[in-house]
Amino acid sequence: MHLAKLLTAALITTALTATPALSQESATLKKIKDTGTITLGHRESSIPFSYYNDQQQVIGYSQEMMLKVVDAVKAELKLAKLDTKMMPVTSANRITLVQNGTVDIECGSTTNNLERQKQVAFSTTIFIIGTRLMTKKDSGIKDFADLAGKNVVTTAGTTSERLLRKMNEDKQMKMNIISAKDHGESFLTLETGRAVAFMMDDALLYGEMAKARKPGDWIVTGTPQSKEAYGCMVRKDDPGFKKVVDAALTKALTSGEAEKIYAKWFMNPIPPKGLNLGMPLSDEMKALTKAPNDKAFD
Amino acid sequence: MAYNWNWEVFLQPSATGEGTYLSWLLEGLKWTVTLSLSAWVIALIIGSIIGVLRTVPNRWLGLLAATYVEVFRNVPLLVQLFIWYFVLPELLPRGMGEAFKQMNPLAQQFVSALVCLGFFTAARVAEQVRSGINSLPRGQKNAGLAMGFTLPQVYRHVLLPMAYRIIVPPLTSEFLNIFKNSAVATTIGLIELSRQAQQLVDFTAQPYEAFIAVTLLYVLINVTVMFLMRLVEQKVRVPGFIGGK
Numbered sequence: 075m076h077l078a079k080l081l082t083a084a085l086i087t088t089a090l091t092a093t094p095a096l097s098q099e100s101a102t103l104k105k106i107k108d109t110g111t112i113t114l115g116h117r118e119s120s121i122p123f124s125y126y127n128d129q130q131q132v133i134g135y136s137q138e139m140m141l142k143v144v145d146a147v148k149a150e151l152k153l154a155k156l157d158t159k160m161m162p163v164t165s166a167n168r169i170t171l172v173q174n175g176t177v178d179i180e181c182g183s184t185t186n187n188l189e190r191q192k193q194v195a196f197s198t199t200i201f202i203i204g205t206r207l208m209t210k211k212d213s214g215i216k217d218f219a220d221l222a223g224k225n226v227v228t229t230a231g232t233t234s235e236r237l238l239r240k241m242n243e244d245k246q247m248k249m250n251i252i253s254a255k256d257h258g259e260s261f262l263t264l265e266t267g268r269a270v271a272f273m274m275d276d277a278l279l280y281g282e283m284a285k286a287r288k289p290g291d292w293i294v295t296g297t298p299q300s301k302e303a304y305g306c307m308v309r310k311d312d313p314g315f316k317k318v319v320d321a322a323l324t325k326a327l328t329s330g331e332a333e334k335i336y337a338k339w340f341m342n343p344i345p346p347k348g349l350n351l352g353m354p355l356s357d358e359m360k361a362l363t364k365a366p367n368d369k370a371f372d
Numbered sequence: 373m374a375y376n377w378n379w380e381v382f383l384q385p386s387a388t389g390e391g392t393y394l395s396w397l398l399e400g401l402k403w404t405v406t407l408s409l410s411a412w413v414i415a416l417i418i419g420s421i422i423g424v425l426r427t428v429p430n431r432w433l434g435l436l437a438a439t440y441v442e443v444f445r446n447v448p449l450l451v452q453l454f455i456w457y458f459v460l461p462e463l464l465p466r467g468m469g470e471a472f473k474q475m476n477p478l479a480q481q482f483v484s485a486l487v488c489l490g491f492f493t494a495a496r497v498a499e500q501v502r503s504g505i506n507s508l509p510r511g512q513k514n515a516g517l518a519m520g521f522t523l524p525q526v527y528r529h530v531l532l533p534m535a536y537r538i539i540v541p542p543l544t545s546e547f548l549n550i551f552k553n554s555a556v557a558t559t560i561g562l563i564e565l566s567r568q569a570q571q572l573v574d575f576t577a578q579p580y581e582a583f584i585a586v587t588l589l590y591v592l593i594n595v596t597v598m599f600l601m602r603l604v605e606q607k608v609r610v611p612g613f614i615g616g617k
Contacts, residue, residue, distance in 0.1 A: 169573070170579045189575075193376065225474075225477055230570065230574070231570065231571075236574075236575065239390065240387065250478070252477040253567075253571075255558070267474075269477075
Protein backbone atom coordinates (compact mmCIF):
# COMPACT_ATOMS: atom_id res chain seq x y z
CA MET A 75 0.00 0.00 0.00
CA HIS A 76 2.47 2.52 -1.25
CA LEU A 77 -0.29 5.03 -2.04
CA ALA A 78 -1.76 4.84 1.44
CA LYS A 79 1.67 5.56 2.94
CA LEU A 80 2.18 8.56 0.72
CA LEU A 81 -1.27 9.87 1.55
CA THR A 82 -0.69 9.49 5.27
CA ALA A 83 2.66 11.24 4.96
CA ALA A 84 1.05 14.11 3.08
CA LEU A 85 -1.71 14.43 5.66
CA ILE A 86 0.73 14.38 8.57
CA THR A 87 2.88 17.03 6.93
CA THR A 88 -0.09 19.34 6.43
CA ALA A 89 -1.26 18.67 9.96
CA LEU A 90 2.15 19.54 11.37
CA THR A 91 2.56 22.73 9.39
CA ALA A 92 -0.96 23.96 10.07
CA THR A 93 -1.19 23.27 13.82
CA PRO A 94 -0.34 26.30 15.94
CA ALA A 95 2.76 25.93 18.09
CA LEU A 96 1.01 27.62 20.98
CA SER A 97 -2.73 27.30 21.20
CA GLN A 98 -3.32 30.87 22.42
CA GLU A 99 -1.50 32.72 19.68
CA SER A 100 -2.75 32.91 16.12
CA ALA A 101 -0.96 30.58 13.71
CA THR A 102 -1.93 32.73 10.75
CA LEU A 103 -0.67 35.96 12.32
CA LYS A 104 2.55 34.21 13.32
CA LYS A 105 3.03 32.90 9.79
CA ILE A 106 2.39 36.37 8.34
CA LYS A 107 4.86 37.90 10.77
CA ASP A 108 7.55 35.29 10.07
CA THR A 109 7.27 35.42 6.30
CA GLY A 110 6.37 39.10 5.94
CA THR A 111 3.74 37.97 3.42
CA ILE A 112 -0.03 37.58 3.47
CA THR A 113 -1.74 35.52 0.77
CA LEU A 114 -5.08 36.89 -0.39
CA GLY A 115 -7.63 34.70 -2.18
CA HIS A 116 -9.61 36.53 -4.85
CA ARG A 117 -12.04 35.74 -7.68
CA GLU A 118 -11.41 36.34 -11.35
CA SER A 119 -14.83 37.25 -12.67
CA SER A 120 -17.09 38.14 -9.74
CA ILE A 121 -17.99 41.64 -10.88
CA PRO A 122 -18.11 44.02 -9.02
CA PHE A 123 -16.78 42.18 -5.96
CA SER A 124 -13.49 40.73 -7.06
CA TYR A 125 -12.27 40.61 -10.65
CA TYR A 126 -9.49 41.60 -13.02
CA ASN A 127 -9.30 44.96 -14.75
CA ASP A 128 -7.62 45.49 -18.14
CA GLN A 129 -4.17 45.43 -16.53
CA GLN A 130 -4.91 42.08 -14.83
CA GLN A 131 -5.02 43.75 -11.42
CA VAL A 132 -7.61 42.58 -8.91
CA ILE A 133 -10.26 45.19 -8.20
CA GLY A 134 -13.74 45.34 -6.69
CA TYR A 135 -15.76 45.92 -3.55
CA SER A 136 -14.59 42.82 -1.69
CA GLN A 137 -11.02 43.43 -2.77
CA GLU A 138 -11.07 46.91 -1.20
CA MET A 139 -12.59 45.51 1.98
CA MET A 140 -9.84 42.87 2.03
CA LEU A 141 -7.18 45.58 1.69
CA LYS A 142 -8.66 47.23 4.82
CA VAL A 143 -7.97 43.94 6.59
CA VAL A 144 -4.41 43.86 5.24
CA ASP A 145 -3.81 47.36 6.67
CA ALA A 146 -5.16 46.24 10.03
CA VAL A 147 -2.95 43.14 10.08
CA LYS A 148 0.06 45.25 9.24
CA ALA A 149 -0.74 47.62 12.10
CA GLU A 150 -1.48 44.76 14.51
CA LEU A 151 1.88 43.10 13.84
CA LYS A 152 3.69 46.45 13.73
CA LEU A 153 5.30 45.54 10.45
CA ALA A 154 7.06 48.20 8.38
CA LYS A 155 6.40 46.29 5.21
CA LEU A 156 3.87 43.57 4.40
CA ASP A 157 3.94 41.84 1.02
CA THR A 158 0.64 40.69 -0.43
CA LYS A 159 0.47 37.65 -2.65
CA MET A 160 -2.63 37.36 -4.83
CA MET A 161 -4.08 33.91 -5.40
CA PRO A 162 -7.06 33.40 -7.73
CA VAL A 163 -9.64 30.91 -6.39
CA THR A 164 -12.82 29.38 -7.84
CA SER A 165 -16.16 28.47 -6.27
CA ALA A 166 -15.03 24.87 -6.20
CA ASN A 167 -11.58 25.19 -4.61
CA ARG A 168 -11.85 28.22 -2.32
CA ILE A 169 -12.76 26.31 0.87
CA THR A 170 -9.94 23.79 0.46
CA LEU A 171 -7.38 26.49 -0.28
CA VAL A 172 -8.30 28.36 2.90
CA GLN A 173 -8.24 25.14 4.96
CA ASN A 174 -4.90 23.88 3.72
CA GLY A 175 -3.20 27.22 4.26
CA THR A 176 -2.65 28.18 0.61
CA VAL A 177 -4.53 31.43 1.18
CA ASP A 178 -4.80 33.24 4.51
CA ILE A 179 -8.03 35.07 3.77
CA GLU A 180 -10.53 35.01 0.90
CA CYS A 181 -12.82 37.96 0.23
CA GLY A 182 -14.83 37.56 -2.96
CA SER A 183 -18.44 36.56 -3.19
CA THR A 184 -18.58 33.70 -0.71
CA THR A 185 -21.87 33.09 1.10
CA ASN A 186 -21.64 32.40 4.78
CA ASN A 187 -23.71 29.25 5.44
CA LEU A 188 -23.89 26.55 8.08
CA GLU A 189 -22.32 23.72 6.02
CA ARG A 190 -19.33 25.87 5.22
CA GLN A 191 -19.00 26.92 8.85
CA LYS A 192 -18.13 23.29 9.64
CA GLN A 193 -14.95 23.72 7.58
CA VAL A 194 -13.98 27.39 7.73
CA ALA A 195 -14.73 30.50 9.77
CA PHE A 196 -16.49 33.54 8.31
CA SER A 197 -15.65 37.14 9.14
CA THR A 198 -18.13 39.91 9.77
CA THR A 199 -20.52 40.07 6.83
CA ILE A 200 -19.36 42.47 4.12
CA PHE A 201 -22.35 42.34 1.80
CA ILE A 202 -25.95 41.10 1.64
CA ILE A 203 -27.58 40.00 -1.58
CA GLY A 204 -30.73 38.28 -2.84
CA THR A 205 -30.79 35.47 -5.43
CA ARG A 206 -32.77 36.47 -8.54
CA LEU A 207 -32.96 35.95 -12.30
CA MET A 208 -31.50 37.66 -15.32
CA THR A 209 -33.29 37.28 -18.64
CA LYS A 210 -33.70 38.98 -22.01
CA LYS A 211 -36.07 41.95 -21.85
CA ASP A 212 -38.46 40.38 -24.36
CA SER A 213 -38.30 36.79 -23.04
CA GLY A 214 -41.62 37.12 -21.19
CA ILE A 215 -40.11 35.73 -18.01
CA LYS A 216 -41.25 37.61 -14.93
CA ASP A 217 -40.66 35.22 -12.06
CA PHE A 218 -39.45 31.75 -11.14
CA ALA A 219 -42.82 30.14 -11.96
CA ASP A 220 -42.32 31.08 -15.63
CA LEU A 221 -39.26 28.85 -15.82
CA ALA A 222 -41.16 25.53 -15.82
CA GLY A 223 -39.95 23.26 -18.63
CA LYS A 224 -37.25 25.70 -19.75
CA ASN A 225 -33.45 25.66 -19.82
CA VAL A 226 -32.03 27.64 -16.91
CA VAL A 227 -28.37 28.30 -16.21
CA THR A 228 -26.61 28.89 -12.92
CA THR A 229 -23.01 28.72 -11.76
CA ALA A 230 -21.76 25.44 -10.33
CA GLY A 231 -20.97 25.41 -6.65
CA THR A 232 -23.21 28.34 -5.72
CA THR A 233 -26.16 28.62 -3.37
CA SER A 234 -28.31 29.45 -6.40
CA GLU A 235 -27.55 26.05 -7.90
CA ARG A 236 -28.67 24.38 -4.73
CA LEU A 237 -31.89 26.44 -4.51
CA LEU A 238 -32.69 25.91 -8.18
CA ARG A 239 -32.21 22.14 -8.05
CA LYS A 240 -34.27 21.94 -4.89
CA MET A 241 -37.05 24.06 -6.42
CA ASN A 242 -37.04 21.83 -9.50
CA GLU A 243 -37.34 18.70 -7.35
CA ASP A 244 -39.91 20.07 -4.86
CA LYS A 245 -42.24 21.71 -7.38
CA GLN A 246 -41.64 19.24 -10.26
CA MET A 247 -40.95 22.14 -12.63
CA LYS A 248 -39.12 20.02 -15.25
CA MET A 249 -36.49 22.70 -15.74
CA ASN A 250 -33.26 21.69 -17.45
CA ILE A 251 -30.58 23.10 -15.20
CA ILE A 252 -27.20 23.90 -16.73
CA SER A 253 -24.37 24.36 -14.24
CA ALA A 254 -21.65 26.46 -15.84
CA LYS A 255 -18.19 26.65 -14.35
CA ASP A 256 -18.09 30.39 -13.63
CA HIS A 257 -20.30 33.47 -13.89
CA GLY A 258 -18.74 34.46 -17.21
CA GLU A 259 -19.58 31.09 -18.73
CA SER A 260 -23.08 31.18 -17.24
CA PHE A 261 -23.71 34.50 -18.92
CA LEU A 262 -22.28 33.19 -22.20
CA THR A 263 -24.78 30.33 -21.97
CA LEU A 264 -27.58 32.86 -21.49
CA GLU A 265 -26.32 35.23 -24.18
CA THR A 266 -25.97 32.49 -26.83
CA GLY A 267 -29.59 31.42 -26.22
CA ARG A 268 -28.84 28.07 -24.60
CA ALA A 269 -30.79 29.12 -21.51
CA VAL A 270 -33.67 31.56 -21.08
CA ALA A 271 -32.63 32.74 -17.63
CA PHE A 272 -29.61 32.90 -15.35
CA MET A 273 -30.15 32.54 -11.60
CA MET A 274 -27.54 34.13 -9.39
CA ASP A 275 -26.91 36.66 -6.65
CA ASP A 276 -28.46 39.93 -7.84
CA ALA A 277 -25.28 41.98 -7.50
CA LEU A 278 -23.38 39.50 -9.68
CA LEU A 279 -26.17 39.57 -12.25
CA TYR A 280 -25.85 43.34 -12.49
CA GLY A 281 -22.11 42.78 -12.80
CA GLU A 282 -22.52 40.38 -15.73
CA MET A 283 -24.91 42.83 -17.34
CA ALA A 284 -22.16 45.44 -17.21
CA LYS A 285 -19.96 43.12 -19.29
CA ALA A 286 -22.61 42.31 -21.90
CA ARG A 287 -22.26 43.43 -25.51
CA LYS A 288 -25.62 45.25 -25.22
CA PRO A 289 -26.32 45.81 -21.52
CA GLY A 290 -29.73 47.33 -22.38
CA ASP A 291 -31.05 43.97 -23.66
CA TRP A 292 -31.11 42.36 -20.23
CA ILE A 293 -33.12 42.76 -17.03
CA VAL A 294 -32.87 41.38 -13.51
CA THR A 295 -36.24 40.10 -12.33
CA GLY A 296 -38.05 37.67 -10.02
CA THR A 297 -38.72 37.47 -6.29
CA PRO A 298 -35.48 37.00 -4.35
CA GLN A 299 -35.34 33.31 -3.36
CA SER A 300 -32.95 33.83 -0.48
CA LYS A 301 -30.95 36.46 1.28
CA GLU A 302 -27.28 35.69 1.60
CA ALA A 303 -24.49 37.16 3.64
CA TYR A 304 -21.10 37.41 1.99
CA GLY A 305 -18.17 37.12 4.35
CA CYS A 306 -14.43 36.68 4.14
CA MET A 307 -13.23 33.15 4.81
CA VAL A 308 -10.44 32.45 7.28
CA ARG A 309 -9.23 29.25 8.93
CA LYS A 310 -11.50 27.84 11.58
CA ASP A 311 -8.94 27.05 14.26
CA ASP A 312 -7.66 30.60 14.48
CA PRO A 313 -9.89 32.95 16.53
CA GLY A 314 -6.94 35.33 17.00
CA PHE A 315 -6.75 36.11 13.29
CA LYS A 316 -10.54 36.28 12.91
CA LYS A 317 -10.64 38.88 15.68
CA VAL A 318 -8.26 41.17 13.79
CA VAL A 319 -10.19 40.65 10.53
CA ASP A 320 -13.58 41.30 12.17
CA ALA A 321 -12.34 44.43 13.90
CA ALA A 322 -11.04 45.86 10.62
CA LEU A 323 -14.26 45.10 8.74
CA THR A 324 -16.50 46.35 11.55
CA LYS A 325 -14.57 49.60 11.61
CA ALA A 326 -14.93 49.99 7.85
CA LEU A 327 -18.68 49.28 8.02
CA THR A 328 -19.52 51.60 10.93
CA SER A 329 -17.23 54.47 9.98
CA GLY A 330 -18.91 55.06 6.63
CA GLU A 331 -15.88 53.87 4.65
CA ALA A 332 -17.78 50.79 3.44
CA GLU A 333 -20.60 53.01 2.15
CA LYS A 334 -18.08 55.03 0.16
CA ILE A 335 -16.62 51.84 -1.30
CA TYR A 336 -20.18 50.68 -2.02
CA ALA A 337 -20.96 53.90 -3.88
CA LYS A 338 -17.77 53.52 -5.91
CA TRP A 339 -18.63 50.01 -7.14
CA PHE A 340 -22.44 49.99 -7.27
CA MET A 341 -23.50 53.57 -8.04
CA ASN A 342 -20.72 54.79 -10.32
CA PRO A 343 -19.21 53.68 -13.64
CA ILE A 344 -16.88 50.72 -13.14
CA PRO A 345 -14.37 48.90 -15.38
CA PRO A 346 -14.26 47.18 -17.82
CA LYS A 347 -16.98 49.03 -19.77
CA GLY A 348 -17.56 52.07 -17.58
CA LEU A 349 -21.12 50.96 -16.88
CA ASN A 350 -23.01 52.06 -13.80
CA LEU A 351 -24.71 49.15 -12.01
CA GLY A 352 -27.12 51.64 -10.42
CA MET A 353 -27.91 49.39 -7.46
CA PRO A 354 -28.96 51.53 -4.49
CA LEU A 355 -27.95 50.56 -0.95
CA SER A 356 -30.54 48.02 0.29
CA ASP A 357 -32.25 48.14 3.69
CA GLU A 358 -30.35 44.99 4.67
CA MET A 359 -27.05 46.69 3.88
CA LYS A 360 -28.07 49.79 5.83
CA ALA A 361 -28.89 47.59 8.83
CA LEU A 362 -25.52 45.86 8.46
CA THR A 363 -23.58 49.11 8.62
CA LYS A 364 -25.46 49.97 11.85
CA ALA A 365 -24.90 46.59 13.49
CA PRO A 366 -22.16 44.51 11.83
CA ASN A 367 -22.33 40.75 12.56
CA ASP A 368 -21.08 37.44 11.23
CA LYS A 369 -24.40 35.58 11.12
CA ALA A 370 -25.43 33.33 8.24
CA PHE A 371 -29.00 33.63 6.92
CA ASP A 372 -29.74 29.90 6.59
CA MET B 373 -5.14 20.46 9.76
CA ALA B 374 -8.53 21.22 11.29
CA TYR B 375 -10.58 18.88 9.16
CA ASN B 376 -13.85 17.32 10.08
CA TRP B 377 -13.86 13.76 8.62
CA ASN B 378 -17.29 12.36 7.89
CA TRP B 379 -17.49 9.26 5.69
CA GLU B 380 -21.20 8.83 6.43
CA VAL B 381 -21.85 11.83 4.23
CA PHE B 382 -22.40 9.51 1.25
CA LEU B 383 -25.42 7.93 2.89
CA GLN B 384 -27.09 11.23 3.74
CA PRO B 385 -30.03 12.35 1.61
CA SER B 386 -28.85 15.15 -0.68
CA ALA B 387 -29.74 18.77 0.03
CA THR B 388 -31.81 18.97 -3.15
CA GLY B 389 -33.86 15.85 -2.44
CA GLU B 390 -32.43 13.91 -5.43
CA GLY B 391 -31.44 10.67 -3.64
CA THR B 392 -28.36 10.25 -1.47
CA TYR B 393 -24.90 11.64 -2.25
CA LEU B 394 -23.82 8.09 -3.08
CA SER B 395 -26.44 7.98 -5.82
CA TRP B 396 -24.92 11.22 -7.20
CA LEU B 397 -21.55 9.50 -7.45
CA LEU B 398 -23.05 6.50 -9.21
CA GLU B 399 -24.87 8.81 -11.61
CA GLY B 400 -21.52 10.46 -12.37
CA LEU B 401 -19.88 7.06 -12.85
CA LYS B 402 -22.61 6.11 -15.31
CA TRP B 403 -21.98 9.22 -17.43
CA THR B 404 -18.21 8.82 -17.36
CA VAL B 405 -18.45 5.21 -18.51
CA THR B 406 -21.12 5.87 -21.15
CA LEU B 407 -19.27 8.87 -22.56
CA SER B 408 -15.87 7.15 -22.64
CA LEU B 409 -17.07 3.88 -24.15
CA SER B 410 -19.09 5.61 -26.89
CA ALA B 411 -16.18 7.95 -27.66
CA TRP B 412 -13.87 4.95 -27.80
CA VAL B 413 -16.03 3.33 -30.50
CA ILE B 414 -15.80 6.51 -32.59
CA ALA B 415 -12.06 6.74 -31.96
CA LEU B 416 -11.46 3.15 -33.06
CA ILE B 417 -13.46 3.47 -36.27
CA ILE B 418 -12.13 6.87 -37.38
CA GLY B 419 -8.65 6.14 -36.07
CA SER B 420 -8.46 2.91 -38.08
CA ILE B 421 -9.58 4.61 -41.30
CA ILE B 422 -7.16 7.51 -40.87
CA GLY B 423 -4.33 5.19 -39.83
CA VAL B 424 -4.80 3.04 -42.93
CA LEU B 425 -5.01 6.13 -45.15
CA ARG B 426 -1.63 7.27 -43.82
CA THR B 427 -0.02 4.10 -45.21
CA VAL B 428 -1.73 3.76 -48.61
CA PRO B 429 0.34 4.55 -51.72
CA ASN B 430 -1.59 7.72 -52.59
CA ARG B 431 -0.10 11.12 -51.80
CA TRP B 432 -3.38 13.02 -51.45
CA LEU B 433 -5.04 10.53 -49.15
CA GLY B 434 -1.86 10.39 -47.08
CA LEU B 435 -1.76 14.17 -46.83
CA LEU B 436 -5.43 14.32 -45.85
CA ALA B 437 -4.88 11.77 -43.06
CA ALA B 438 -1.68 13.48 -41.87
CA THR B 439 -3.51 16.82 -41.67
CA TYR B 440 -6.29 15.24 -39.60
CA VAL B 441 -3.79 13.74 -37.18
CA GLU B 442 -1.76 16.93 -36.75
CA VAL B 443 -4.82 19.16 -36.25
CA PHE B 444 -6.51 16.96 -33.68
CA ARG B 445 -3.34 15.94 -31.90
CA ASN B 446 -1.87 19.42 -31.57
CA VAL B 447 -4.86 21.51 -30.50
CA PRO B 448 -5.36 21.20 -26.72
CA LEU B 449 -8.31 18.99 -25.80
CA LEU B 450 -9.99 21.69 -23.73
CA VAL B 451 -9.84 24.15 -26.62
CA GLN B 452 -11.33 21.53 -28.94
CA LEU B 453 -14.17 20.96 -26.51
CA PHE B 454 -14.96 24.68 -26.29
CA ILE B 455 -14.94 24.88 -30.08
CA TRP B 456 -17.39 21.99 -30.40
CA TYR B 457 -19.66 23.27 -27.62
CA PHE B 458 -19.52 27.06 -27.82
CA VAL B 459 -18.21 28.00 -31.26
CA LEU B 460 -19.63 25.44 -33.69
CA PRO B 461 -23.33 26.13 -32.95
CA GLU B 462 -22.67 29.82 -33.77
CA LEU B 463 -21.00 28.93 -37.09
CA LEU B 464 -23.70 26.54 -38.28
CA PRO B 465 -26.56 27.92 -40.37
CA ARG B 466 -28.82 29.82 -37.98
CA GLY B 467 -31.65 27.29 -37.91
CA MET B 468 -29.38 24.33 -37.18
CA GLY B 469 -27.39 26.16 -34.51
CA GLU B 470 -30.58 27.30 -32.76
CA ALA B 471 -32.06 23.81 -32.95
CA PHE B 472 -28.94 22.38 -31.32
CA LYS B 473 -28.98 24.98 -28.57
CA GLN B 474 -32.65 24.32 -27.77
CA MET B 475 -31.98 20.61 -27.23
CA ASN B 476 -31.91 19.22 -23.71
CA PRO B 477 -28.71 20.70 -22.21
CA LEU B 478 -27.54 17.28 -21.09
CA ALA B 479 -27.83 15.99 -24.67
CA GLN B 480 -25.92 19.03 -25.98
CA GLN B 481 -23.14 18.51 -23.47
CA PHE B 482 -22.98 14.79 -24.10
CA VAL B 483 -22.90 15.09 -27.90
CA SER B 484 -20.22 17.82 -27.83
CA ALA B 485 -18.03 15.86 -25.42
CA LEU B 486 -18.57 12.63 -27.35
CA VAL B 487 -17.54 14.10 -30.69
CA CYS B 488 -14.64 15.98 -29.13
CA LEU B 489 -13.19 12.99 -27.26
CA GLY B 490 -13.84 10.61 -30.17
CA PHE B 491 -12.11 12.79 -32.78
CA PHE B 492 -9.21 13.66 -30.47
CA THR B 493 -8.52 10.06 -29.51
CA ALA B 494 -8.97 8.96 -33.13
CA ALA B 495 -5.88 10.98 -34.08
CA ARG B 496 -3.87 9.10 -31.48
CA VAL B 497 -5.30 5.71 -32.46
CA ALA B 498 -4.51 6.52 -36.11
CA GLU B 499 -0.84 6.97 -35.30
CA GLN B 500 -0.76 3.59 -33.61
CA VAL B 501 -2.54 1.83 -36.45
CA ARG B 502 -0.05 3.43 -38.85
CA SER B 503 2.95 2.37 -36.80
CA GLY B 504 1.47 -1.13 -36.46
CA ILE B 505 1.14 -1.45 -40.22
CA ASN B 506 4.58 0.06 -40.85
CA SER B 507 6.19 -2.33 -38.37
CA LEU B 508 5.30 -5.28 -40.62
CA PRO B 509 7.95 -6.40 -43.10
CA ARG B 510 7.30 -4.96 -46.57
CA GLY B 511 7.46 -8.49 -47.99
CA GLN B 512 4.04 -9.26 -46.46
CA LYS B 513 2.27 -6.65 -48.53
CA ASN B 514 4.22 -7.58 -51.68
CA ALA B 515 3.54 -11.27 -51.15
CA GLY B 516 -0.15 -10.56 -50.80
CA LEU B 517 -0.21 -8.51 -54.00
CA ALA B 518 1.81 -11.21 -55.80
CA MET B 519 -0.78 -13.79 -54.75
CA GLY B 520 -3.34 -11.78 -56.71
CA PHE B 521 -5.04 -9.97 -53.77
CA THR B 522 -6.22 -6.43 -54.45
CA LEU B 523 -4.80 -3.72 -52.17
CA PRO B 524 -7.95 -3.60 -49.96
CA GLN B 525 -7.81 -7.38 -49.66
CA VAL B 526 -4.16 -7.23 -48.62
CA TYR B 527 -5.10 -4.79 -45.86
CA ARG B 528 -8.13 -6.78 -44.78
CA HIS B 529 -6.60 -10.27 -44.74
CA VAL B 530 -2.84 -9.76 -44.34
CA LEU B 531 -1.78 -6.43 -42.82
CA LEU B 532 -4.53 -5.34 -40.43
CA PRO B 533 -4.97 -8.66 -38.56
CA MET B 534 -1.27 -8.55 -37.66
CA ALA B 535 -1.10 -4.78 -37.08
CA TYR B 536 -3.98 -4.75 -34.58
CA ARG B 537 -2.44 -7.58 -32.59
CA ILE B 538 0.86 -5.73 -32.38
CA ILE B 539 -0.70 -2.49 -31.14
CA VAL B 540 -2.90 -3.93 -28.40
CA PRO B 541 -0.62 -2.68 -25.56
CA PRO B 542 -0.47 1.00 -26.72
CA LEU B 543 -4.18 0.87 -27.53
CA THR B 544 -4.79 -0.14 -23.93
CA SER B 545 -3.06 3.08 -22.84
CA GLU B 546 -5.31 5.11 -25.11
CA PHE B 547 -8.34 3.28 -23.79
CA LEU B 548 -7.31 4.21 -20.24
CA ASN B 549 -6.60 7.79 -21.32
CA ILE B 550 -10.06 8.29 -22.75
CA PHE B 551 -11.63 7.65 -19.33
CA LYS B 552 -9.33 10.17 -17.71
CA ASN B 553 -9.72 12.69 -20.53
CA SER B 554 -13.50 12.43 -20.22
CA ALA B 555 -13.15 14.65 -17.14
CA VAL B 556 -12.81 17.69 -19.44
CA ALA B 557 -16.56 17.40 -20.03
CA THR B 558 -16.87 18.92 -16.55
CA THR B 559 -15.98 22.30 -18.00
CA ILE B 560 -19.11 22.42 -20.16
CA GLY B 561 -21.29 21.21 -17.32
CA LEU B 562 -21.74 17.49 -18.02
CA ILE B 563 -22.42 15.84 -14.67
CA GLU B 564 -19.77 13.13 -14.96
CA LEU B 565 -17.67 11.62 -12.21
CA SER B 566 -15.22 14.45 -11.54
CA ARG B 567 -18.06 16.98 -11.75
CA GLN B 568 -20.00 15.07 -9.13
CA ALA B 569 -16.94 15.25 -6.89
CA GLN B 570 -17.00 19.03 -7.15
CA GLN B 571 -20.76 19.04 -6.59
CA LEU B 572 -20.26 16.97 -3.47
CA VAL B 573 -17.67 19.46 -2.25
CA ASP B 574 -20.07 22.34 -2.84
CA PHE B 575 -23.04 20.69 -1.21
CA THR B 576 -21.41 18.92 1.74
CA ALA B 577 -18.18 20.88 2.27
CA GLN B 578 -16.39 17.51 2.66
CA PRO B 579 -13.78 17.76 -0.13
CA TYR B 580 -11.46 14.96 0.97
CA GLU B 581 -14.13 12.25 1.20
CA ALA B 582 -15.53 13.29 -2.17
CA PHE B 583 -12.22 13.31 -4.02
CA ILE B 584 -10.96 10.11 -2.41
CA ALA B 585 -14.16 8.30 -3.40
CA VAL B 586 -13.96 9.60 -6.96
CA THR B 587 -10.28 8.69 -7.25
CA LEU B 588 -11.08 5.14 -6.18
CA LEU B 589 -13.85 4.93 -8.76
CA TYR B 590 -11.46 6.05 -11.53
CA VAL B 591 -8.96 3.44 -10.34
CA LEU B 592 -11.71 0.83 -10.41
CA ILE B 593 -12.61 1.72 -14.00
CA ASN B 594 -9.01 1.60 -15.13
CA VAL B 595 -8.13 -1.64 -13.37
CA THR B 596 -11.14 -3.25 -15.03
CA VAL B 597 -10.08 -1.97 -18.46
CA MET B 598 -6.49 -3.13 -17.92
CA PHE B 599 -7.68 -6.57 -16.88
CA LEU B 600 -9.97 -6.93 -19.90
CA MET B 601 -7.33 -5.72 -22.32
CA ARG B 602 -4.84 -8.24 -20.87
CA LEU B 603 -7.36 -10.96 -21.66
CA VAL B 604 -7.75 -9.65 -25.21
CA GLU B 605 -3.99 -9.55 -25.57
CA GLN B 606 -3.60 -13.17 -24.49
CA LYS B 607 -6.53 -14.33 -26.59
CA VAL B 608 -5.37 -12.83 -29.87
CA ARG B 609 -1.61 -13.23 -29.72
CA VAL B 610 0.15 -14.99 -32.56
CA PRO B 611 2.86 -17.57 -31.75
CA GLY B 612 6.29 -16.24 -32.64
CA PHE B 613 5.33 -12.56 -32.23
CA ILE B 614 5.35 -10.11 -29.29
CA GLY B 615 4.14 -11.95 -26.20
CA GLY B 616 3.29 -15.09 -28.23
CA LYS B 617 4.91 -18.45 -27.53
